[in-house]
Structure formats: structure tokens, C-alpha cells
Amino acid sequence: MAKITCPSCGYEIDTPGIVTVCPECGADLRGVMEEVGHQREEMMATIARDDSVTTHEFIVRTRGLTKIYVMGEVEVPALRGVDLDVRRGEYLSIMGPSGSGKSTLFNMVGGLDKPTDGTCFIEEVDMAQLDAFELAWLRCRKIGYIFQTFNLIPVMTALENVTLPMIFAGMGTDEMMERGRTLLDLVGLGDRLHHKPYELSGGQQQRVAVARALANAPAIILADEPTGNLDLQTGKEIIDLLKELNRESGVTVISATHDLKMIDVSDRIVHIRDGEVERIEQRADLELEIGTLGSEHVTD
Amino acid sequence: MLDVKGLAKAARAEGGPIEIEKQMTLPWTDAFRISLRNVTLRLGRAAITAAGVVLGIAFLASVWTSKVVVEGLELSQEEAHRRQVEAVQTAAGVEEEAGTATEVVTAEEKANRAARQAWLVIMSLLVCTVGITNSMLMSVTERFQEIGTMKCLGALDMFIVRLFLIESILIGLLGSLVGVLIGHLIMLLVFCIKEGWDTPAKMDWAAMAVYMLVAVAIGTLLSLVAAVGPAVRAARMPPAAALQTEI
Numbered sequence: 001m002a003k004i005t006c007p008s009c010g011y012e013i014d015t016p017g018i019v020t021v022c023p024e025c026g027a028d029l030r031g032v033m034e035e036v037g038h039q040r041e042e043m044m045a046t047i048a049r050d051d052s053v054t055t056h057e058f059i060v061r062t063r064g065l066t067k068i069y070v071m072g073e074v075e076v077p078a079l080r081g082v083d084l085d086v087r088r089g090e091y092l093s094i095m096g097p098s099g100s101g102k103s104t105l106f107n108m109v110g111g112l113d114k115p116t117d118g119t120c121f122i123e124e125v126d127m128a129q130l131d132a133f134e135l136a137w138l139r140c141r142k143i144g145y146i147f148q149t150f151n152l153i154p155v156m157t158a159l160e161n162v163t164l165p166m167i168f169a170g171m172g173t174d175e176m177m178e179r180g181r182t183l184l185d186l187v188g189l190g191d192r193l194h195h196k197p198y199e200l201s202g203g204q205q206q207r208v209a210v211a212r213a214l215a216n217a218p219a220i221i222l223a224d225e226p227t228g229n230l231d232l233q234t235g236k237e238i239i240d241l242l243k244e245l246n247r248e249s250g251v252t253v254i255s256a257t258h259d260l261k262m263i264d265v266s267d268r269i270v271h272i273r274d275g276e277v278e279r280i281e282q283r284a285d286l287e288l289e290i291g292t293l294g295s296e297h298v299t300d
Numbered sequence: 301m302l303d304v305k306g307l308a309k310a311a312r313a314e315g316g317p318i319e320i321e322k323q324m325t326l327p328w329t330d331a332f333r334i335s336l337r338n339v340t341l342r343l344g345r346a347a348i349t350a351a352g353v354v355l356g357i358a359f360l361a362s363v364w365t366s367k368v369v370v371e372g373l374e375l376s377q378e379e380a381h382r383r384q385v386e387a388v389q390t391a392a393g394v395e396e397e398a399g400t401a402t403e404v405v406t407a408e409e410k411a412n413r414a415a416r417q418a419w420l421v422i423m424s425l426l427v428c429t430v431g432i433t434n435s436m437l438m439s440v441t442e443r444f445q446e447i448g449t450m451k452c453l454g455a456l457d458m459f460i461v462r463l464f465l466i467e468s469i470l471i472g473l474l475g476s477l478v479g480v481l482i483g484h485l486i487m488l489l490v491f492c493i494k495e496g497w498d499t500p501a502k503m504d505w506a507a508m509a510v511y512m513l514v515a516v517a518i519g520t521l522l523s524l525v526a527a528v529g530p531a532v533r534a535a536r537m538p539p540a541a542a543l544q545t546e547i
């Protein structure tokens with residue numbers, strides 16, 4: 001999503017790829033391109049924050065995570081003892097049929113609900129030990145959430161939606177506006193700062209949500225079916241955006257989905273069924289499989 | 301240049317868990333801005349909630365207007381009566397005894413009327429509070445998902461309550477201002493038609509102004525009180541439950 005201007009003829013080029021020669025006047029653009037690359041690298045360094053101890057490999061760990069919903073007389077087990085280790089900086093997809101417990105797992109990991117049994121650690125911190133203030137801090141600073149239904153605040157503009165978590169984090173107004181603009185620029189909505197959610201398309205709304213998830217430079221992005229309400233093409237764009245952020249800024253992405261497009265970008269895929277981890281696929285295995293087009297591999 | 305980030309990293313490299321802090325903020329100016337936006341951009345919703353306040357306060361204002369007007373009229377009647385009596389007395393030099401009797405009846409009637417009015421006012425305000433609570437509940441329920449989202453972004457329960465309370469104060473203020481105007485003007489018009497267009501001149505406007513201010517204060521307070529329950533209930537919901545509710 002680089003936007004560069006040809007220094008000799010002023011022609012504006014908007015391209016995700018690398019351009020060495022201006023299509024308008026034929027001038028050499030390598031220098032300009034390099035500078036844009038540097039700027040982007042610098043910015044990416046501010047997108048995600050990993051200021052924790054780097055000694056532990058796993059950013060999220062769950063042990064025996066169990067959730068039983070009680071509805072009157074009936075007990076609905078949504079998770080039955082999930083053990084999951086998420087590596088720092090990986091792109092993890094959670095796949096499974098409807099009702100398998102993806103969203104429930106998501107809620108536990110994101111600190112949005114309490115498990116019936118078992119523990120969930122984020123950066124080695126047991127979430128059950130946190131009080132309301134610490135949980136709010138964790139949600140605000142460490143985790144960025146993306147939802148199937150976008151969940152933008154309808155009365156706020158794109159920029160206001162993105163800066164809301166920064167208000168909670170106590171950021172100063174100028175810094176907040178600056179970062180909000182940068183983030184919206186990053187997701188390709190630099191020209192839609194003051195649009196309200198209903199003035200944006202679904203894909204654009206989800207882009208705002210991605211920018212908002214990055215507001216306080218989180219270590220983890222949790223996305224629950226981020227493409228569920230989008231058409232194929234737009235969904236692909238959102239996934240590519242998430243992958244790009246993951247690769248360039250090192251933010252860990254955990255995404256629940258039943259969208260097969262996710263397979264391409266995932267480092268690992270956790271399959272869950274009836275509230276249990278069925279199997280975990282490694283990307284490396286998948287690449288092997290592409291050659292043989294054979295049966296699925298089981299690892300871990 | 302000091303590498304703050306690096307230092308922080310080094311300090312924690314011993315191996316403990318990350319440092320979890322507690323501090324979260326929602327400055328009043330931001331809270332006010334967000335709440336005001338919610339009122340102005342969801343005008344339909346706000347109007348429904350405000351309608352309860354408008355009705356209750358309009359009734360209160362009409363009762364108090366009528367009180368002030370009647371007192372003004374009585375005062376001017378008494379005045380006229382007194383002048384008449386004085387005139388008769390000076391003319392005839394006779395003591396009048398019936399005057400005290402009529403006055404006693406008036407005082408009793410006045411007390412009766414005041415009690416009846418107080419009863420009516422209290423009942424109508426109660427009904428109006430129930431109405432506002434109901435529409436506040438609805439307006440909070442409509443926004444469960446928004447509340448859940450805000451909590452995901454780091455909002456404390458307190459922030460959610462704060463936003464809804466500011467909103468209800470704004471709605472209460474607006475509703476009771478409109479209510480006072482409506483109630484007052486209608487009552488005044490009725491008296492003008494009944495008692496003549498010079499009625500406003502016979503009123504104690506200072507007292508009327510105080511009554512109006514008190515009515516606005518009561519309306520705002522009622523709206524605030526009515527919102528506390530629904531706001532606290534919504535704020536306490538776990539984010540997952542708030543996000544899940546579909547409307």
C-alpha cells in the first residue's frame with residue numbers, strides 16, 4: 001500500500017508492489033522506493049509492541065481450558081479441556097465446524113469471559129488472577145480484537161473509532177490523532193478519516209476495525225471470523241492485510257475461521273471439534289502436502 | 301539518547317511475567333463529547349426517552365403555574381376586597397365581622413387544594429420515572445454490543461456507567477426544559493382565556509421562575525435516577541455476553 005510521487009513529473013503511483021521506473025515519464029524510482037520502504041519499516045516497528053520478556057516462546061498458553069454453559073437444567077459443554085500453545089509472532093488459525101467452540105475459546109483467551117475450569121496464560125500471566133482493572137488494561141494494551149460484525153461504534157467516525165482505545169490508554173490528543181491517521185493510512189483508508197461506519201463498505205469497516213485493533217500497539221490480534229460477513233474478494237484482502245501486519249510488525253495473530261482461504265497465510269492451523277483440539281497442522285506439512293495432494297497430516 | 305524501551309526490556313529480562321498495570325482513563329471532556337454525540341445522533345431514541353420527562357415535567361409545571369396564577373389572582377382579589385371594605389368602613393364607620401369567617405374557609409380550602417396537588421404531582425412523577433427507566437432499559441439493551449465492544453477496547457465498568465449517566469442528564473435537561481415551557485405556556489393560556497389577558501400581570505414572576513428552575517432540576521434528577529439501574533446492569537455484564545446479544 002505504498003503511495004509514491006515521481007520526483008521528476010509528479011505522477012502519483014499507488015501500488016502494493018515495487019516500481020523502479022515511473023510509468024509516466026520513465027524516471028528512475030529506485031531511490032524513492034527505498035525511502036518509502038524505510039519509512040514503512042520504521043512505522044511497522046511502532047505497530048505492535050513486544051516489550052515483554054523474550055525468554056518464553058509462547059505468548060498464549062491454555063491448560064485444560066473448559067467452559068460449560070448452564071442453561072436452566074441443561075449443561076452445554078462448549079470447551080472440554082483445551083491445551084494450546086501459541087508461539088510469539090505466529091499466525092494461528094482456529095478452524096472447526098459451527099458450534100465447535102471457536103468463539104468460546106476466543107472469549108477465554110481474550111479475557112472476555114471466565115472459564116469454568118482450567119487456566120489461560122497470556123505472557124505467563126494467569127488471567128484468572130487479574131482484577132477488573134488489570135483485565136481492562138490487558139484488553140486495552142495487549143490484545144486487539146476484530147469481530148465478524150466489525151463492531152465499530154456507530155456514532156463515531158473512523159478516526160474516532162481508532163482513537164477510542166488510545167483515550168482509554170491515556171494517550172495525549174496530538175499523539176493520538178497522529179497515530180490514528182497513520183494507522184488508517186496503513187490499512188488504506190487515509191482518505192476516509194471522517195466517515196461514519198454506515199458510510200463505509202463492509203470491507204472498509206473491517207479495515208477500520210483492524211486499525212482500531214492496532215491502536216495501542218498490541219502483542220496479539222484476536223480475530224473471530226474476520227471475513228464472515230465479507231465477500232470472497234474483500235475477505236481475501238482483509239486476510240492479506242492481517243498477514244502483512246503479522247509478517248512486518250511481528251504481531252501474533254489468532255484467528256477463528258471456517259474460511260479455507262486462511263490456510264494459505266497460517267503458520268499453524270488448529271482444528272477443533274466438539275470443544276476439543278482435534279489436530280494441529282503445521283504450515284510446513286501443508287506445503288509438503290501440496291505436492292502430493294494427499295490426506296491430511298497429523299502433528300503435535 | 302536514552303533507550304527507554306530497551307531499558308524496560310532489560311529490567312524485565314530476568315524472567316518474571318509481564319508487568320500488568322491498572323491505570324485506565326476516560327477524561328470527562330471525552331465522556332461528555334461521546335455522550336453528547338450519542339444524544340444528537342440518536343435523536344429518535346433520545347426523543348422517546350425525553351418524552352417521558354417532557355410529560356411528567358409539563359404536568360408539574362402546569363400545576364405550579366396554576367398555583368402561582370391562582371395565588372396572584374386571589375391576592376389581587378383580596379386587595380380589591382380589602383380596598384372595598386376599607387372604603388365601606390371609612391364611609392359607614394362600622395366594624396365588619398364576616399370578613400374573618402370567609403378568610404378561615406379560604407385557608408382550609410387552600411390547604412386541601414395543596415394536598416390534592418402534591419398527591420397528583422407525586423403520582424405523575426412516579427409514573428414518569430417508571431417510563432424513563434423503561435425507555436432507558438431499552439436504549440441500553442439496544443447497545444449491548446457497543447458496550448461489549450467498548451469493554452474489549454479497555455473500558456472499565458465505570459466508564460460505561462459514566463457515559464450513560466451523562467447521556468441521561470442531557471436527555472433529562474432537554475426534556476424538562478421543553479416540559480416546563482409546554483406546561484407553563486398551556487396553563488397560562490388557559491387562565492388568560494378564563495380570567496382575562498391581564499392575568500400574567502397579576503402573577504408573582506419571581507416565584508414562578510423559582511418553580512420553573514426547581515421543575516427542571518427535578519426532571520433532570522429523575523432522568524438520572526432512572527438511568528442508574530440500567531446503566532450499572534449493562535456495565536457489569538461480561539464482555540462476551542454483551543457481545544453475543546443479537547438485536
Ligand SMILES: Nc1ncnc2c1ncn2[C@@H]1O[C@H](COP(=O)(O)OP(=O)(O)OP(=O)(O)O)[C@@H](O)[C@H]1O
Nearest residue numbers: 069071076077078097098099100101102103104105
Ligand atoms: N452464551 C451461551 N449460552 C449457552 N450456550 C452457548 C453460549 N455460547 C455458546 N454456546 C454453545 O457453545 C457451543 C460452542 O459455541 P461457539 O459460539 O463457541 O461455536 P463456534 O465454533 O464459534 O461456532 P460458529 O462457527 O457458528 O461461530 C455451541 O454449542 C453453543 O450452542
Ligand SMILES: [Mg+2]
Nearest residue numbers: 102103104224
Ligand atoms: Mg463463532
